[in-house]
Amino acid sequence: MWLDIKQWIKRPGIRAEFMQHSALPSQDFIRMADLLSKNAEHLAVQLVSNDNDPVENQMYFQNIKMPAGRRERELLQKQMSLRAKLPVLTTKETTNFGKSFKHSLCTELLSAGFHLSFDEIFNLIQEQKQHISQNGKKVKLLEEEKGKLNIIKKQLMEAESAVIAENYRRAYEARLVLANYFNTEEDKWLSDHFRATCLEVSCLVDTDEGKTYAEAYCNMALALKDRGEYLMAMEKLEWFYDLTAGREWTNDEGVNLHQQASSYLYQIYTFMAMKMKESSQAGKALFYLQKAHERAFEAKDEHDIGEAIYKLGIAYLDAKDPDVAIEHLKDFMAISKNLNNADGMGRAANGIASAYEIKGDTDTCMSYLRMYVDIAEKNGLEQAYSIACHHLGSICYLLAMHEEAVEWFSKAYNISRALNDLQSLGANRVQFGAALAHKMNVLYIKNVQMPNTQGLLKWKSFRTEEFISDEKAEKGGKAKIIPPIQKTEEMKMERKEPSESIQKEKEETDKNADNEEEMGKSNK
Template identity: 35%
Template sequence: MSSTNILPMIDPNLGKSNIKPSPPTTPPHKNTINRSTRNIRPINGQNKQKKQKHPVVQETYDKKIDVARYRNDYMHNLCMDILKEGYHRAFAEIFELINRQKEEREALGDDIIATLTPLLKDEHEKLSYLSEKLCRAEDAERNDDQGLLYRELKNLAVYFENHNDSWLSDHFYFRCLEIAQTIEHDDGKTQSEANCNLGVSLVDRGENNEALPYLEEFYNLTKNRDWINDDGQQLFPLACEHLCRVYTAIAAKTSRENSEVSIKFLLQAYDVAKEGGSKHAEGITSYRLGRAFSENGDPQMALTYHNSYLEICQQEGDDIGAARAYEAMASCYESQDDIENTFKNLEKFATVAEKCNQQKEFGKACTKLGGIFNSMGNYSKAVEYFGKAFKVAQEMTDTEVLDEARVQYGIARAHKMTKDYMKFININNRESLRELLSWKSTRQAAFSTDEADSDPNNPSNT
């Protein structure tokens, strides 16, 4: 083989000067410097350079944020702040409420929208309060503090109720009820309060049928409990009061359509009024029951409840209520053709009404008494009571009542003259005819011995 084809031998020491030494087996002395790292720039120096640039970057970023806040509306900026703070549920609820209101307004039409209050997104004070409370509520929910969550939502409901935003107050009262149902440590007291708040809110807007189940639940939860609310009121009597009011309102609404259903609700109202211990509520409900039975053609049952009402009024010293009871009882006896008891109760009605200065009621009682005496042929008594009614009517501003009283008084006086007048007609002699002609020409009370003939309030003298 040729020598040119043989590869040269590699020097084993070639390149050793470029090979880094292996690390020492023992740690270097504290004064020993690792020369391999002498030319490396310290990391701390790089960080210092970065920190020097950071304020400039932050300032530029803040300026961009300020410009964006200036260009965007209040609601947009508020929602951005809420999201930056991490309150995603609060943001979602605000966004859902605003969209719901917008959709409901669009469905109403432009003509109605012009007459409505501003949208929630344009009311900055309300939005600010709403976001503050919802963020606090979300904090409470994260901390599993159901009591605080309930109170924050209740504050929102009361706030919007005071501002006549019923759609928002209802929303948060419903939320309160949902949260209250999860609270177990108070035996249902918070749940009872939530039912009460929602029910009363609906009642105040006239939605009695919708409020009924919530107030019935309030009643059931507080029964046989000694719970007291923040105002010092016992909850069970309060539940009875609210439930009685709703039953009565529903009864009044259904009275024309179905009297039996109306009486059923009134009986329920009467029962809860008695349970609640309020004599006033029991008495008023008893009176309404009497009226309902009377209108339904059952005067005997009506008298039972009117008597109960009268007893309560006498116990409580309520003269106005007693006068009302006497009037109602007189009407029941009249429908039974019991003239004696009708007369007795009307006289008591007149006496009590006059005593408590109820002039309108006193005039009404006198008119009814005058009518009874007139129908019985006791014209002197009829004139007496119709005269009192006429005097009362003169002191009132109602011309229709005055005209009616004048006519009735005049008719009663004419009836009173009839006996003497017919006596002169039946005599049929010159002297009697002269007396008749004299009376016709002068209109003097020749046929009456009543002093009312000379009364300046006498209709025939006016």
């Protein structure tokens, strides 16, 4: 509300009326009124209500030079009305203005009495700086990220308050929120820090018979696993497994903690087995797979049980123990049928076929391989179909069944080309060619033994597959004798063309050599 001060001061009884409604002391008002009356021509008064102040309708006076023009006065009134809507800064806010966010945050924590929270945040900032100075890797500093510092401050204040109140479960949950919040790769170090502090606080929780302590071990193990420290992670998961044994504890999703521990152990045991297999330590790999098999049954997950049985069967297959391998792989086949898992059924059939191949039972081996082909073809598993055709072609090739070998290798080769599977394309191409050559070899030998010189010369000239076109010869009958070739002039020209081109190229080479020799003499 803007008033002309000169006219307003002259109003009768205005001082008494204003003092009655003003929150200012009477002496201050009289002093201000005298000042206004002396400079009335150059002053205006702004009456502002401060919502942040406990005293309502408090008066504030501001020295402003009133413009002479009407438009200027309206513009000034508009500016001042907008300015009046801005919040009034407190003394604390004014003191912190211009200082860094880190300084303001630390000041706020210390003034509120959260000394442990301040100490932890300060140490985290210094730890990051030290790590950057050692590695030389440029990353955004924690002290410059207001959002992260705010969430850390809030949760640490809550955790410290809970510790003071001896509510350690709430303190654990506050720190767990931070551990789960920082889930990106660049913030992994913060997550690891808060998981470690969760484990420290969980030791103090005595209201749930050790459930919080067990959960903290699980969280710490998962953090170690993400960092690649598998042996330490496996050790902590085994402690988690022991702590939850015989308990009916469940997590927030209703999953039994002991089953969860078994599932995590199955995963890490399987991973360790694959690592041992890569390093050619078959004995240790089999040991870890046996432990994974046990934990998978305790986890009660049908898919994990099937995978554990399959991997164990393949391990026994690699150890040249086909009988035990067949037993496990047939169990895997039954589980895959119950789950309608076509890929699992195909892998089981392929494994059983390999086991019977080791035993020397080729008929059973081929029957399981044909089962693998049928399963892959019916369910549209192109990659599996290519593998099945390749394996079946290999068996037929070893048994000298070259006709069938060519058929299966041809399918495997064409699928590999369609899928652009470079890994298997080369092997399929080579074996397809070898099978074709052996298929042709039967009739070729017969033509050599007859002898059929003209037919052999014709094949030698044109490299056609004429020797595999005679069905009687393939069945063991007499080979078809190819009549002698009548050499025409056109064929003579065709046979001369290569030699003429070679002679011409030789002449050009000799001519270039003579030129180089002459140039060398001239240079001398």
